[in-house]
Amino acid sequence: MVSRRAAALSAHAPAIAAAHQRVERDPYDPQRNPSGYLNLGTAENRLLWDLLAPKVAAAREIGPRDVRYVPLHGTPRLRAATARLLSTTWHTPVDPDHLVVVSGASAALDIVASILCDPGEAIIVPAPYYSAVEVLFTGRSGARLVPAPLSPTSGFALDASAIEQAIERTRADGTTVRAVAITSPCNPTGNVHTVAALREVLAVAERHDVDLIADEIYANSAFGDRPFVSVLDPLVRGESRARIHTIWGFAKDFGLSGLKAGVLHTERPDVLAAATALAYFAPVSSDTQALLAGLLDDQAWVCLLFKENRVRLAESYRNAADCLDNLGIPHVRPAAGFTIWADLSRSAGDSAAEHRLWQRILDEAKVNLVPGKAFGSPAAGWFRLCHTADPAHVQEALRRIGQLS
Amino acid sequence: MVSRRAAALSAHAPAIAAAHQRVERDPYDPQRNPSGYLNLGTAENRLLWDLLAPKVAAAREIGPRDVRYVPLHGTPRLRAATARLLSTTWHTPVDPDHLVVVSGASAALDIVASILCDPGEAIIVPAPYYSAVEVLFTGRSGARLVPAPLSPTSGFALDASAIEQAIERTRADGTTVRAVAITSPCNPTGNVHTVAALREVLAVAERHDVDLIADEIYANSAFGDRPFVSVLDPLVRGESRARIHTIWGFAKDFGLSGLKAGVLHTERPDVLAAATALAYFAPVSSDTQALLAGLLDDQAWVCLLFKENRVRLAESYRNAADCLDNLGIPHVRPAAGFTIWADLSRSAGDSAAEHRLWQRILDEAKVNLVPGKAFGSPAAGWFRLCHTADPAHVQEALRRIGQLS
Incomplete structure (x- = not known):
């Protein structure tokens, strides 16, 4: 028996983290694993690595006080x-x-x-x-x-x-x-x-x-x-x-x-x-x-990073929005961030319908999205899609979702 | 007003951390700051930097997944x-x-x-x-x-x-x-x-x-x-x-x-x-x-580090113990760790006497030790001394303590 607080926390394991890890274990790759999972569930910015790498992987100015x-x-x-x-x-x-x-x-x-x-x-x-x-x-x-x-x-x-x-x-x-x-x-x-x-x-x-x-x-x-x-x-x-x-x-x-x-x-x-x-x-x-x-x-580098981040986020969003528009999926037009809040309900639907759709998207389309329920959404059928990944992956994920009848 | 738990925690700020920071702001240096503070209060192993530096300050094998x-x-x-x-x-x-x-x-x-x-x-x-x-x-x-x-x-x-x-x-x-x-x-x-x-x-x-x-x-x-x-x-x-x-x-x-x-x-x-x-x-x-x-x-390196750590800890302890013996200060002979548990009471003494002595050591000798009260010591007058620093600093700290009448 553990404490009441600990028991409640164990029961309430963060669903996002669990889905994230499940999907990361069998990730999509166009050549090596074309039937793998695509992750649009994690709000992670994967667009900046080329700018970060020279800094993060370099030798560090670390002295004894830094440890x-x-x-x-x-x-x-x-x-x-x-x-x-x-x-x-x-x-x-x-x-x-x-x-x-x-x-x-x-x-x-x-x-x-x-x-x-x-x-x-x-x-x-x-x-x-x-x-x-x-x-x-x-x-x-x-x-x-x-x-x-x-x-x-x-x-x-x-x-x-x-x-x-x-x-x-x-x-x-x-x-x-x-x-x-x-x-x-x-x-x-x-x-x-x-x-x-x-x-x-x-x-x-x-x-x-x-x-x-x-x-x-x-x-x-x-x-x-x-x-x-x-x-x-x-x-x-x-x-x-x-x-x-x-x-x-x-x-x-x-x-x-x-x-x-x-x-x-x-x-x-x-x-x-x-x-x-x-x-x-x-x-x-x-x-x-x-x-x-x-x-x-390195303030000049930070300036460049933020500027480039905005440009890349806008492009990344545009790529995903084009796919959504082609599929006729409505969404709130974002002005910031990595995610799109989209209405996948296709009809009124309720919380149970949202859950069934989420399960089908995960099991059949093999795409990880986070359903509106997790965000306390006041309307059923909304999902959060993270677009800040490889644009071809985002396209493939949305193509699969579009194919669900 | 903050929550009851937060209020209790704020009142109970970790004394060790506070003393550590006070002492680190004005540190002893034999040439540049001979009247600075000496810190024997923090159980920190400062004996290994030469072995750590080539690893810790080197360029890192960091990929995008690592961030x-x-x-x-x-x-x-x-x-x-x-x-x-x-x-x-x-x-x-x-x-x-x-x-x-x-x-x-x-x-x-x-x-x-x-x-x-x-x-x-x-x-x-x-x-x-x-x-x-x-x-x-x-x-x-x-x-x-x-x-x-x-x-x-x-x-x-x-x-x-x-x-x-x-x-x-x-x-x-x-x-x-x-x-x-x-x-x-x-x-x-x-x-x-x-x-x-x-x-x-x-x-x-x-x-x-x-x-x-x-x-x-x-x-x-x-x-x-x-x-x-x-x-x-x-x-x-x-x-x-x-x-x-x-x-x-x-x-x-x-x-x-x-x-x-x-x-x-x-x-x-x-x-x-x-x-x-x-x-x-x-x-x-x-x-x-x-x-x-x-x-x-790098298991060979870990082996070497641990072996060298034991040798240096034994030497470091011996240096401090010799000083304590010369001053006639009894201590528990340690077989591990960075610290010495020493009886500075000189006479029976009580908790108030221990506190006064701690204050004098900090204010007059400008040495940071942690008094037994912080460890829930069953006997008054005991202090914890950390010896894993520059041996000359440890000697200077114990010399100053010995000079307190």
Whole structure:
């Protein structure tokens, strides 16, 4: 018998990770394994390796201090370099001492939920939401995730009134609400939120005296017409004294998902102190921190990487969108990120129909997609497709899906 | 206001880490900073850099897969290589699928406590114990740490009867006991436990139907006459069906403390499943995993490193012991590890006297030691000294301590 929390977590194994590993064991190859699995399930940026390789595989400037204990919430060097980058990304000065480095944005989400919520207390999350957030916000902290459903007719646009209604409904049930959490840009839809929508969300959080958690891990992966604007941007934040906790990491914008390096930014001293204490349980290798600081120090390279990333993301999206258009599959037009939020239902359908379709896509088409249910989708039949892989693979995957009758 | 758990953790900031950072900001240098701080507080092996540098600073064999998502409980390659090493260390075949890789042995201690204990349930730990274990076992899990005091007159030797008494006393108080946890070899004393003592501890755990947690992070750092024997060694375990969870990492035996890579070994399927789920919150960088697997693959180099490590540890200890002997400071003679457990009390003294002495050593001698209180020491006036640094620095630190009147 294990503890109640551990039993719940074991039962709630992250489905994305399991499917990812299943598919990776028998991967498609046009020559060697044409009947293998194609993975459009994992939001991973595979477009940047040629730019990363010369840096990542090179000899490293590592000294004895780089393999010794370092501050467990991040080396001063990495926090300074990250603060410099985020000052540009967020259009506001970032103090390195407001950053806590932990082993992935995932760990940062767990940590902020554990700090803000006692067990049973709620975090309001607009739905569809990043699927892993359910286990990350609740699994260790004991917090509850309460979805605020967004409307399919608006393309699931961020909507402060949906959030406000969810807060009021949850409080009416006698549950304490501690925070609202958004992803910005949005995973899975790829929506880049407007300044107006972000200001309204901030105002709702302030009015209801709850904190705002903003997962901005795709901040430098916006490729559409509307530029990314951070909740910390003076345009959004203005004079607001809202309590904002922002998360970023190297997984998406740098295409370094395996390195599991994320940061939490907060200006609330008590949250900062607690996050620093909790970082003790999820630190990042000093070796990897030295690598990342080295990457950030080469600012010209970072500029080039981000520029090229946007160009490649736009091309990659265009390739997938053309296939979807040819198949008559509607989708939300993304302005950021690696994924497309598509309506595969073909007819009204319900949650059971969505599950059957998902199973057929995995078993018959041998394509890994993540079904809307995993994102708390307010409408059935929606799936998330990740397009940031080999374009020919994406075409093959969508061809197979199109052939399912 | 933050959550109760977060508030408790913030209040309980790891003293060792704080002192470490204070001292590292103004370090002693015989020429440039002769009045700087000397750090004998951090159990870090600084004797191996010349052997590590050619491997760690070299160009890396990193491919695109090494920067992508990998199984969050460790890559198959690193788990296989670690299992091969531990099979030798533990004298028993180790299945890679019984290993969970997480961001440090610290994280592994938190994870095993969180799995075995619901809040309020107890883990029995012989004292003196590894100081950080208090926050690691209790900070996130809500478990309680109950010390089982060992006797100064036996040199704080591992004693199953002390553990059994602690279990019975704790149960009599109405608290559920879930596990016994030992460090083997012992931090802080450097004791290498006898086969007989380990068998008795195992028998006590079995008799009282509790699990055994063995932190064997110093397994390959035994330099004395008595060889290290794992609890998993058939000599110890025999036919016992005791539920054993063993922890190891790269911090000590490889001198790579900054890399924060630890493993949990367990054969209990429910604990393994839960640990795999919890590894999601504390994964190790794929980049660092590739480095470590590469180190382990060079088995001749590992052999040489461990052999040289033992020789250098013995020399390092001898240097420090000579100073202590000259000063007339008694200590437990260690057979493993990086530390010396010394009685600086000079007279009976109490906990308040120990604290005053610690403060004087830090403020006047400018030497960082960790006082016995942090280790739950059953006797006042004992301190832990780490000797695995520059021998001249160790001599200077002990000279300064000797000069305190």
